[in-house]
Every structure is written in C-alpha cells, then in structure tokens.
Amino acid sequence: MENKQSSQEWHASFTDKQQPKVPVRVGIAVAIGVLLWLGPFNGVSSILNPAKLANIMGGAGSKVNSFLAILGTIGAVVSTLTTIIIGALSDRTHSRWGRRTPWIVVGSFLTAAVMVGLGLIKTEQQLPIFILLWCGIQTFINMIVAPLLAVIADQVAPMHRGTISSIYAVGFVIGQYGGPVVGGRFLSNANPGLINTGYFVFAFLILLSGPVAAILLKEPSSMGMPKEKLDLSGFVRAFIFPIHKVRNFYLALFGKMLIVITTTAFATYQVFFLTSGMNLGSSEAGKYISLMGTATMITAIIFSSTAGPVSDKLKTRKWVVAFAALLISIGTVLPFIFKSPVTMIWYGVIAGTGSGIFSSVDQALNLEVLPDPETAAKDLGILNLANTGAQILAPVLGAILFDMVGKNYMPILPVLAVVGLLGAGMVLMINEHKTV
Template sequence: MAQGKNGSTATPTWSANVTDKQQPKVPVFIGIATGLGALLWLAPFMGLNSVLNPAKLANIFGGAGSQVNNFLALLGTLGAVTSTITTIIIGALSDRTRSRWGRRTPWIVVGSVLTAAVMVGLGMINDRSQLPIFIVLWCLIQTFINMIVAPLIAVIADRVAPQHRGTISSIYAIGYVIGQYGGPVVGGRFMSSTNPGLVNTGYFVLAVLMLVSGPVAALIMHEKSSLGMVTEKLDWSGFVKAFVFPIHNVRNFYLALFGKMMINIAVTAFGVYQVFILTSGMGLDSSNAGKYVSLMGTATMITAIIFSSTSGAISDKLGTRKWPVAFAAVLTAIGTILPFVFQNPSTMIWYGIIAGTGSGIFFSVDQALNLEVLPNPENSAKDLGILNFANTGAQILAPVLGALIFDMVGHKYLPILPILSIIALVGAVLVLMIKE
C-alpha cells in the first residue's frame, strides 16, 4: 500500500480510512471548513424554508390557511423526493470524481453558484400564475444544494481519524446550528405587514450567502488532487456498490436513519409552522410574529452553539454516541409541547432555549454517530447520502403530517405540537436500540 498525500493509505479502490496513528493531531482546518460551509448553505436554506417561503405564499394566497399548508406540503414532498435521489447520486459521483481540485471541491463550488442563482429566481415570483415555476425552482434548489451537502459531509469521513470525529463534528455542528437557527432570524427581518415586497429582498440577500459557501469551504480545506487515484469501472457490480442501499451489517445504520428522521420531523414541522403558530394560533400580526421568530431563533442559536461546541468532545471521552442523541430528542420533545401547554408567545422563546440545548447536543454528536454506523467506509459519501434521507424524509413527512393533523384537529395549529413531541420521543427510543 502507498501513502496518500492527505495522510491516508491509498489502496486500489477508494478508501476514506485515516487511522488514529496517522493523524495524532486534530485536523482543525477540516472542522473550520466544514463548519463554515454548513453555516453558509444551511442559513439561507432555512431562512427560505422556515420563514420566507411561508410568508411569500401567504402573500400570494391572501393569508395563511389550508391553501398555504397544502402547497407547503406539496413543496416539501416534491423537493425532498428530489433531494433524496440526488444526494445519493451526487455522493456516489463525488466518490468517483477525478480532478486537480480533488473529489469534493468541484461539486461544492459549482453547487453554491447554481443554488444561489435559483434562489434569485424564487425571489422574483409574486403571483399564483407563477406557482408551477416556483415548484420547479424549489426542486432545482434541492438538487443543486446537494452538490454542496453530500460532498461536504464526506470530507469528514475522508480526512478525519476516528479519535477526532467527535471534536470535528462539534466544530461542524457549531456552523450547522448557527445556520439552522440563524437563517430564520435573518429571514424574520424581511417580514413586514406593510411592505410584502420586503420578502423578495430576503431571497436576494440569502442568495449571496449561498454563493460564497462553496468557495469559502474549498479554500480552507484545500483538497488535494485526485487525478492519481484509481478510477473504478461502473459495471454492474460497480453500479450496485455506488448506488444501491446497503443490505449487510445494517441494523445500526437503519436504526440511526429512522431515529434521527423522527427527531428531524419534529424539528422541521415546528419550523415550518412557527409563523402560523404565532399568527393564527396566538393571534399576532406578521410583524410581531417575525419579531418572535427572530427572538426564538436567537435563543435557540445561542444555546445550541454552547452545547454543540462541547458535546462532541464529551461523547469522545464517554465512549458513547446514542445516549447524548437520545437525551437531545427528549429535550426537543419538552420544548415542542410548551407553546401548546401555555399558549403564550413567550413560550416560543422557551422552546428556543430548551430545544436549542437539545439541538446543540444532537447536531454535535449525531454526525459522529453517522460515521460510526456506516456499513462500509469505502462508500461513505453514498451511505452518508442515504443517511441524509433522515433530513429529506423529514422535509417530506413534516409538512404532510402537519397538513393532515391540521385537518384532523379542526384547522388549528397548536394541537399539532403534542403529536410532534411524541414523534421526537419515538426517535429517542430508536436511537437507544443501537448496539454500540
């Protein structure tokens, strides 16, 4: 075996194995690159998905209600199906990319440019006749953004030894949680009862952040050339290896997949309906709802940053991943049910504090858990793409379940929350079933 340029061992087939002995020091720049990359793609996406899309659709349809809910459910379903397919394909193709800039860099940079361009297009849609174009553009966003997401996550598997994965996952999680909750904070600043056109400006501002996500990550991680790597043939066995879901030694893999999907459904559904919980559920106008969304996002972001910065390293020392992830799910369940119990806008801030603590723990440790349940490290990008179905599946199911529950409980938003809390607890049980 020959020694690769990045410190890993080169073999006839692609391998992401970097041993603890080969990497005695924490690869901090990899953590910074993936953390900043995650922040700069996720913040714009969450700003659109959680705030600007619902606000724009409410403007187009003349107010919140079943029409908006159904359209959001349609967007979530079509977009997430697109994302599920493309993330696996792009992950597998990035494994096999040979260029002077490496395997991941070309995808990350091109993906950020294309996604930003489509976001600008979304911001220019203002009436019902353009809604079919809105759907097409949203599916394109789900495709192009996976050119950033799938390769970026695979960088951790490529270039981080097992003993450092909790620490690097913490750094990655800091960027992720700032994006997750900071995006809605930024998006909330573009909501206005008197100036609906301000929503469009929000799309353009967030597109700029998306545009720089790929180049920033690529410059910092400085991936080596992959031209000298062996190119695998895509015959039938190569195709199966590249694209088919794993079927051997997969118990922990699928428990992690569906466990985190349940947790993400609770978080995603809450995010999708947070504006309507405050407006239709608690009687606030759009401007005041936007203020509470920003306050809640700020509280969530602060607590999540605090706990994400330490939880991964602590899990390294404790030698466990599943218990911190399950505890995070319980905190998410508690935070989710509070607005239903007290029905006061201030409880949304308490959601931010409690669920933010859970999110910090979850995002920090969950990524390390994902890396350790992979059936075959040589297919890490593809299998991590499959695990990403926990996120895309949540995007499919959260709006659909929310719309169904909305109809079942008499067209009310607050009664959705106890059910979301139970879903988060189911996720905790599934994670605890993983055998470490």
C-alpha cells in the same frame, strides 16, 4: 499528522493513529461551508418565498399555503433523490482536486444562478417556472450538501469526529436560525421589490460557499483512487441502499427520523399551540414565538459547540444523542402539562439544549455507522432521508392526531414526546465501535 494523500497512496479515511491532532482547518471549512449555504437556503424558503408568492398571488391565504405545500413536497422528493445520486457520483469522482471539491464549487455556482432566477420571477403566469427553479435549487444545493458532509468522513479520524462535528454544528445552527433573521430584513411594505434584492444577496453568499470551503479544505487528489467498472454489482454498490453490515446504519436512520419528526411537527404547529391551545391572539403568540426562537438559538449554539468534544472524551455517541432526544421530549410535553405560554420559552431552553447536542453528536454518530468509507457521500445522502422524510411525515402525523383527538392541538404534544423517546430507544440499540 497532516492530511496528506499522494495519488499513489490514496485512502478513503484516516485512522486515529494517522491523525493524532484535531484537524481544525477541516472543521472551520465545513462550518463556513454549511453556514453559507444553509443560511441563504433557509432565508429564502421560510421568508422570501412566502413573501414573494403573497405579493404575486394577491396576499397571503389558502392559495399561497397550497402552493407552498406543493412546493415543499416536490422539493423534498427532488432533494431525497438527488442527494443520493450526487453523493454516489461524488464517491466515484477522480480528480486532481479530490472527490468532493469539484462538486462543492460547481454546486455553489449553479445554486446561486438559479436563486437569481427565483428573484426575477414577477407574475403569477411564471409560477410553473418558479417550481422548476425551486427543483433546480434542491438539486444543485445537494452538490454542496452531500460532498461537504462526506469530507468529515474522508479527512477526520474517528476520535476527532465529535469535535469537528461540533464545529460544523455551530455553522449549521447559525445558518438555520440566522438565515430567516437576515431574510426578514428584506421585507418592506413600502418597497416590495426589496424582496428580490434578498434573493440576489443570498445568491452571492451561496456563490462563496463552495470556493471558500474548497480553499480551506485543500482536499488531496483522488487520482490514485481505484477505478470501478460500473457493471451491475458496481452500480448496486454505487447507487443502491447498503445491504451489508447495516444494522447500526438503519437504526441511526430511523432513530434520527423519529427525533426529527418530533421537532419538525412542533415547529409546524407552534402557532396553533399558542392560539388554539392557549387562546392567545396572533400578535401575542408572535411575541412568545420570538422569545422561544431566541432561547432555542442561544442554547443550541452553546451546546452544539460543546457536546461534540464531550462525546469524544466520553467515547460514546449514542448515549449523548439519546440524552439529547430526552431533553427534546421533555421540552415538547411541557406546554401540554402546564398550558401556559411561558412554557413555550422553557421549550426553547430545554429542547434547544437538546437540539444543540443532537445537531453535533448525531452527525458524528452518522459518520461512525457508515458501512463503507468509500461510499460515504452516498450513504450520508441516504441518512439525510431522516430529515426529508420528517419534513413530509411530521405534518401528516400532526393532521392525523388532530382529527383523532377531536380538533384540538394540545394532545398532539405528548404523542410527539413519545415519538422522540422511541427515536432515542432506537439509537440506544446501536452497537458502538462495531459495524454489524
């Protein structure tokens, strides 16, 4: 059955009986959409921004690091707030093009415009403008992110969500790892201005994100959606954290946050595990990081594309997510046990497998713990706190552990592995196929 909703027969989601066939077109749309926003965003945030700031501020050093830390913290706070607000507004959007399409298209245009502005920054005196523009990107890109994720809840029946989440995850993984690779092509000692070209290229790709996804989605009209008065109870329902039937929801949120803290903290300190912990030089450490990154990307792509359909057949999400967290924890503790640089590559293989499984099946799990399909985008924005919260908390946890264990990075690893296992435990406490 095709995804057809007339304005008179609007509904927020599909049941398994209404959608016996996998809606592959929706999967392709969200995969291309996430690839075209995440790749440019990661390429800019991890490669072009540090390189541009080093050029502007007279070379890499503590000054640049401090500015990047401020930029990251402000960006995480802005992203956390705007993804919930935009998601809530998207849930309540009445238009002939649907609830999500107007936001996705307009968000891609605004994000692209602001990214061009970042590329035009040239002097240290313009850095306050740089911060404002970065906050603009964090805001406008959420006009793509929150509604695009909600499309899966809107247009995919529960029995197909593992498969569609896997297709989405392939685009996510390629964007996550491919964006920095493309960004690196715009770094040149001989031509520093090439960095600005990178911003413009990435802006063009983001500009395509919304329109391409919208054309593929063909989202039905939401004009038939019941209108709510935005009185106190309506405001609470639209914008505030859910409070009814939320046990599964919050277990998924905090379980995911613990697992993501494990992977984020490992990524933050990976250079120091090799240099300070294993006594390698910078160039040798860089070689192992490159090999580890390649192994992680390959395994993540393979398993993100297959784990979702497997979870559909097994009719479980939580056990697959918990298994993924177990693999991540095993990979995390290996360098501490063996203290050999080769174990970083094994981390890439084992934890990369876990990350691939996690990226697809956890998304399907998130969709199934939503308290109300009519507030899907807002609630998915709240679940995104697991990612933004982990970005803030992981470096803090690492710094605290570093001081506690006597200025040594390696003992951080078993603690991170335990944090990942605690996340798996919280996920296993979820009552599947129930909302309680």
